[in-house]
Amino acid sequence: xxxxxxxxxxxxxxxxxxxxxxxxxxxxxxxxxxxxxxxxxxxxxxxxxxxxxxxxxxxxxxxxxxxxxxxxxxxxxxxxxxxxxxxxxxxxxxxxxxxxxxxxxxxxxxxxxxxxxxxxxxxxxxxxxxxxxxxxxxxxxxxxx
Amino acid sequence: xxxxxxxxxxxxxxxxxxxxxxxxxxxxxxxxxxxxxxxxxxxxxxxxxxxxxxxxxxxxxxxxxxxxxxxxxxxxxxxxxxxxxxxxxxxxxxxxxxxxxxxxxxxxxxxxxxxxxxxxxxxxxxxxxxxxxxxxxxxxxxxxxxxxxxxxxxxxxxxxxxxxxxxxxxxxxxxxxxxxxxxxxxxxxxxxxxxxxxxxxxxxxxxxxxxxxxxxxxxxxxxxxxxxxxxxxxxxxxxxxxxxxxxxxxxxxxxxxxxxxxxxxxxxxxxxxxxxxxxxxxxxxxxxxxxxxxxxxxxxxxxxxxxxxxxxxxxxxxxxxxxxxxxxxxxxxxxxxxxxxxxxxxxxxxxxxxxxxxxxxxxxxxxxxxxxxxxxxxxxxxxxxxxxxxxxxxxxxxxxxxxxxxxxxxxxxxxxxxxxxxxxxxxxxxxxxxxxxxxxxxxxxxxxxxxxxxxxxxxxxxxxxxxxxxxxxxxxxxxxxxxxxx
Numbered sequence: 001x002x003x004x005x006x007x008x009x010x011x012x013x014x015x016x017x018x019x020x021x022x023x024x025x026x027x028x029x030x031x032x033x034x035x036x037x038x039x040x041x042x043x044x045x046x047x048x049x050x051x052x053x054x055x056x057x058x059x060x061x062x063x064x065x066x067x068x069x070x071x072x073x074x075x076x077x078x079x080x081x082x083x084x085x086x087x088x089x090x091x092x093x094x095x096x097x098x099x100x101x102x103x104x105x106x107x108x109x110x111x112x113x114x115x116x117x118x119x120x121x122x123x124x125x126x127x128x129x130x131x132x133x134x135x136x137x138x139x140x141x142x143x144x145x
Numbered sequence: 146x147x148x149x150x151x152x153x154x155x156x157x158x159x160x161x162x163x164x165x166x167x168x169x170x171x172x173x174x175x176x177x178x179x180x181x182x183x184x185x186x187x188x189x190x191x192x193x194x195x196x197x198x199x200x201x202x203x204x205x206x207x208x209x210x211x212x213x214x215x216x217x218x219x220x221x222x223x224x225x226x227x228x229x230x231x232x233x234x235x236x237x238x239x240x241x242x243x244x245x246x247x248x249x250x251x252x253x254x255x256x257x258x259x260x261x262x263x264x265x266x267x268x269x270x271x272x273x274x275x276x277x278x279x280x281x282x283x284x285x286x287x288x289x290x291x292x293x294x295x296x297x298x299x300x301x302x303x304x305x306x307x308x309x310x311x312x313x314x315x316x317x318x319x320x321x322x323x324x325x326x327x328x329x330x331x332x333x334x335x336x337x338x339x340x341x342x343x344x345x346x347x348x349x350x351x352x353x354x355x356x357x358x359x360x361x362x363x364x365x366x367x368x369x370x371x372x373x374x375x376x377x378x379x380x381x382x383x384x385x386x387x388x389x390x391x392x393x394x395x396x397x398x399x400x401x402x403x404x405x406x407x408x409x410x411x412x413x414x415x416x417x418x419x420x421x422x423x424x425x426x427x428x429x430x431x432x433x434x435x436x437x438x439x440x441x442x443x444x445x446x447x448x449x450x451x452x453x454x455x456x457x458x459x460x461x462x463x464x465x466x467x468x469x470x471x472x473x474x475x476x477x478x479x480x481x482x483x484x485x486x487x488x489x490x491x492x493x494x495x496x497x498x499x500x501x502x503x504x505x506x507x508x509x510x511x512x513x514x515x516x517x518x519x520x521x522x523x524x525x526x527x528x529x530x531x532x533x534x535x536x537x538x539x540x541x542x543x544x545x546x547x548x549x550x551x552x553x554x555x556x557x558x559x560x561x562x563x564x565x566x567x568x569x570x571x572x573x574x575x576x577x578x579x580x581x582x583x584x585x586x587x588x589x590x591x592x593x594x595x596x597x598x599x600x601x602x603x604x605x606x607x608x609x610x611x612x613x614x615x616x617x618x619x620x621x622x623x624x625x626x627x628x629x630x631x
Contacts (some may be wrong), residue, residue: 043326110302
C-alpha cells in the first residue's frame with residue numbers, strides 16, 4: 001500500500017514538474033498545482049497509512065482504537081486550503097497577464113526584464129514600465145529663466 | 146497563554162482587518178494603519194525587554210501543551226528581529242505619507258502591508274515547523290498582492306515569476322516538513338531538537354538539506370535567487386524597501402534556526418561546508434550583477450543577494466561567535482538596505498529616473514541628499530565607524546579563527562566590488578553634471594516625511610556604528626540561547 005502511494009506521489013510530482021517547465025504559462029500553473037497535490041499526498045503519508053501512532057490519546061489509554069494519526073490529516077487540510085487559494089490567485093493573475101501582454105509564451109513575457117536583443121547593454125527601461133514621474137511645474141522653470 | 150507572545154501576529158492581523166474595513170475612508174484608514182504600526186512597535190519593544198531581561202516568553206495555542214500544540218516562543222533572536230521588522234513597518238507607513246513615490250495608493254495597499262507584517266512576525270515568533278510554512282505562505286500571498294496592486298503589465302509579469310519560483314520553494318518546504326514529521330514524529334522546535342540527535346546521520350543530512358534548500362530559495366541564495374532581480378524593481382519604492390529589508394531575511398532566519406538551533410545536532414560538517422561555498426558564490430555573483438547594472442533599483446536588488454552571502458557565511462561558520470555575527474549582520478543589514486532603497490526613491494523624485502545614465506548633478510542641487518546617501522552606502526561597504534564595518538569584522542574574525550582563508554579572500558574582494566558599485570551610484574547620480582545642461586531639480590515635492598524616515602534610519606546606522614558593543618553584547622547573549630541552551 002505505502003509503495004503504491006509512494007509511486008503515485010512520484011508520478012504526480014514528475015507530471016507536475018513536466019508541465020511546470022512548459023513555456024505555456026497556463027500549463028506552468030497547472031503543473032505547479034499538480035506538484036502541490038503530489039506534495040500533499042506525501043505529507044498525508046508522513047503519518048503512515050493505517051492506524052499507527054494516534055496523535056491524541058485518552059487518559060489512561062495507550063491507543064485510540066482503530067484511528068489513524070490525525071495530525072498529518074490536519075496538516076494536509078491546511079496545505080490544501082492554502083494551495084487552492086494560491087491556485088485561484090495564480091490563474092487570475094495569468095489570465096490578466098496573457099490578456100495584457102497578448103502572449104502566453106513564457107519566453108516572450110519580458111516586460112519586467114530587459115530584452116536580450118536590446119543593442120544597449122544593460123538596456124534602458126521602457127518608460128511604460130516605469131512609475132509615472134509627475135510633470136515638472138512649467139511656471140517654476142520659466143521664472144528661473 | 147500570554148497575549149504578548151502572540152502580539153506580533155495578532156496586532157498586524159487586526160490592523161489589516163480594520164484597515165480593509167475602512168477602505169472607503171482614506172484618512173481614517175491611514176490613521177488606523179499608523180496606530181497599528183505604532184502598537185506593533187510598542188509590543189515588539191516589550192518583547193525585546195522581556196526576552197533580554199526575564200525568561201523566554203512562550204505561549205501555546207488552544208491550551209495544548211508544547212510538543213503537541215502550536216507554540217510561539219520568542220527568544221532574543223526572534224524578539225530583536227521582530228523589533229526591527231516593526232520598525233521597518235512604521236518606516237514604510239511614514240514614507241507612504243510623503244509623495245517621494247508618486248505611485249497611486251489603492252485602498253488595499255495598507256491592509257496588504259499589514260498582512261505581510263503579520264506573516265513576517267509569525268515566522269519570527271513561531272516554534273513549530275509546519276506553522277513556519279504557513280507564515281511563509283502568508284508572506285507569499287501578501288507579497289503577491291502588493292506586486293499586482295499597481296496593475297502595470299511589468300508588475301503582473303514580475304508577480305508571475307515571483308509566484309512560480311517562490312511556490313517551488315514553498316512546495317519543497319512543505320515536502321521537507323512532511324518528511325521531518327515522518328522521521329521524528331514531531332514538529333515543535335524543542336521536541337525536534339531533542340529528536341534530531343537520534344536520527345541516523347545520513348537521514349539527518351538529507352532532511353536538513355531539503356529544509357535548507359527550501360529556505361535558501363526564500364533567502365535568495367546562489368543559484369536560487371533568479372526570482373529576486375526579476376521582480377523587485379517593479380514595486381513602488383516604500384513597498385520595495387519593506388521587501389528588501391524583511392522578506393529574504395526571514396529565509397536567512399529560518400536557515401539560522403535550522404542549522405544553529407533546531408537541527409544543530411543533525412547538521413554535519415558536509416552541510417556546513419556546502420553552505421559556506423554557497424554563501425561565497427552568493428556574495429560574488431550578487432555583487433557582479435550589481436556591478437553590471439545601471440538602474441539604481443537593480444543595483445540595490447543585486448546587493449541584497451550579495452549581502453545575504455555574508456550572512457549565510459556567518460551561519461556556515463557556526464558556533465556562538467558565528468551566530469552572534471549572523472544576528473548583528475542581519476539587524477544592521479535590514480536598516481541599511483531599506484534606507485538605500487528609500488534614498489533611491491528620493492533621488493528619483495528629484496530627477497525623474499532611476500537610470501544612472503540619465504541623471505546627475507545632484508550634489509550641486511541637493512547636497513544634503515548626497516551626504517545622507519553616503520551613510521548607508523558606506524555602511525553597506527563596511528567603512529569604519531559605520532555599522533557595516535563591525536558586522537563584517539565579526540564575520541571575518543570568526544572566519545580567520547577557523548582558518549577559512551578562501552572565504553575571507555572572497556569576502557574582502559566582494560567588499561571592494563561593493564565599494565565600486567556604491568561609488569558608481571555616487572559618481573553618476575551626485576557628482577557628474579546632469580546630461581541635460583538645462584535640468585533643474587523639480588520643486589514642489591512634499592518629501593518631509595521621507596526625509597524624517599531616511600534620517601532616522603541613517604541615525605540608527607550611525608548609532609550602531611559608534612556604540613557597537615551594546616548590540617554585540619545582545620547578539621552574543623542571543624547566540625548562547627541558540628543550540629547551547631539545550
